Amino acid sequence: MNYFQKEIKLKSHNRGYHLITTEILNSIPEIKEINIGMLHVFIKHTSTSLTINENADPTVRMDFESHINKMVPENQSYYKHTYEGADDMPAHIKASLMGASVQIPITNGKLNLGIWQGVYLCEHRNFASGRDLVITAFGN
Amino acid sequence: MNYFQKEIKLKSHNRGYHLITTEILNSIPEIKEINIGMLHVFIKHTSTSLTINENADPTVRMDFESHINKMVPENQSYYKHTYEGADDMPAHIKASLMGASVQIPITNGKLNLGIWQGVYLCEHRNFASGRDLVITAFGN
Amino acid sequence: MNYFQKEIKLKSHNRGYHLITTEILNSIPEIKEINIGMLHVFIKHTSTSLTINENADPTVRMDFESHINKMVPENQSYYKHTYEGADDMPAHIKASLMGASVQIPITNGKLNLGIWQGVYLCEHRNFASGRDLVITAFGN
Numbered sequence: 201m202n203y204f205q206k207e208i209k210l211k212s213h214n215r216g217y218h219l220i221t222t223e224i225l226n227s228i229p230e231i232k233e234i235n236i237g238m239l240h241v242f243i244k245h246t247s248t249s250l251t252i253n254e255n256a257d258p259t260v261r262m263d264f265e266s267h268i269n270k271m272v273p274e275n276q277s278y279y280k281h282t283y284e285g286a287d288d289m290p291a292h293i294k295a296s297l298m299g300a301s302v303q304i305p306i307t308n309g310k311l312n313l314g315i316w317q318g319v320y321l322c323e324h325r326n327f328a329s330g331r332d333l334v335i336t337a338f339g340n
Numbered sequence: 341m342n343y344f345q346k347e348i349k350l351k352s353h354n355r356g357y358h359l360i361t362t363e364i365l366n367s368i369p370e371i372k373e374i375n376i377g378m379l380h381v382f383i384k385h386t387s388t389s390l391t392i393n394e395n396a397d398p399t400v401r402m403d404f405e406s407h408i409n410k411m412v413p414e415n416q417s418y419y420k421h422t423y424e425g426a427d428d429m430p431a432h433i434k435a436s437l438m439g440a441s442v443q444i445p446i447t448n449g450k451l452n453l454g455i456w457q458g459v460y461l462c463e464h465r466n467f468a469s470g471r472d473l474v475i476t477a478f479g480n
Numbered sequence: 481m482n483y484f485q486k487e488i489k490l491k492s493h494n495r496g497y498h499l500i501t502t503e504i505l506n507s508i509p510e511i512k513e514i515n516i517g518m519l520h521v522f523i524k525h526t527s528t529s530l531t532i533n534e535n536a537d538p539t540v541r542m543d544f545e546s547h548i549n550k551m552v553p554e555n556q557s558y559y560k561h562t563y564e565g566a567d568d569m570p571a572h573i574k575a576s577l578m579g580a581s582v583q584i585p586i587t588n589g590k591l592n593l594g595i596w597q598g599v600y601l602c603e604h605r606n607f608a609s610g611r612d613l614v615i616t617a618f619g620n
Contacts, residue, residue, distance in 0.1 A: 203516040203620045236343040242585050244594030246534045251436040254386045259420035263429050266418040278546040280539035289543050296531040305382050305474040312474050314384030334585040334592050340343045376483040391576040394526045399560035403569050406558040445614040452614050454524030480483045
């Protein structure tokens, strides 16, 4: 039984949706020692999130930003948590809609993702510094 | 320590929400060998998703389709990723709102679901072929 | 390899978003025996959910309730599943948007949460009794 865990700080990203599959894989080469198992990626923040989606066409990520901004708009009259800026409370809600972690099966030493799947960092704040991830791989 | 992993292809489903708990259980009878553990189900696609919800009344699944279509409508003027059809970009967004995996505790050789819980395949495309799942059970 | 699992019933909560990190930690002190691992928390219901978000300002949780109610309103003409009350079908949809489980890395005998992160019980029904959780910790 193997458990491997790394903590990394991503470089800062602009508000929007960004592919980080390569950064994750580079941080935990021990995946190749696992025959059957899991990779869990966790983000230690509440206004940023992680999801799995299409890894090819950058306009998919742009459309995520456009539509999620419409689903969770800024400056609504009912928001009470406003002292951290107009983008903050929507960022918290978006973070829970997407989620704080993703978990991907490992098969024969590799992530068993579909051909079009990648991991997105969803940066919901206008000006954020680097975000902290806890990356854990486990299995046989 | 036991790790069991299967890959299955579901039959094609119409757009909408469908119970697949039985298909999952049938594919991995080794759950009964696990006293305490986890079942992880992962879908290898970015326009379909998995969630856990009510397993009894089919109108619940119909209402999911009606409301999520309203939350993430087709043909919005800001969509740039349009060349795969009007249903495609909304399907990607819906997939991330629901999620690419579910994880359920195993207790005494059985899934420890609530009495009303089942696993849904959320098919967000109009015309999809069979979808691939990676099903992993692990525990003591 | 260690697997620990507990089932607890939370006290009943009002409709809204509530911090339950302390209840979770108190129920599974065996976390301190795990060097690298995972804590998985699962809710056995389909009209309540779990998420991770900001643990400090109570107005964040109030704004979640206000905005998610707007995203998934009651009494829509297309709802067919209405016989359990106006709050029931929206509760099912909200539950899938948030999710039935959270998974948090364990590092050196402690949950490796960010400083602002806590676990929320998201109670989507108007009048609910205590909710059942399955809490599983595993690792080396």
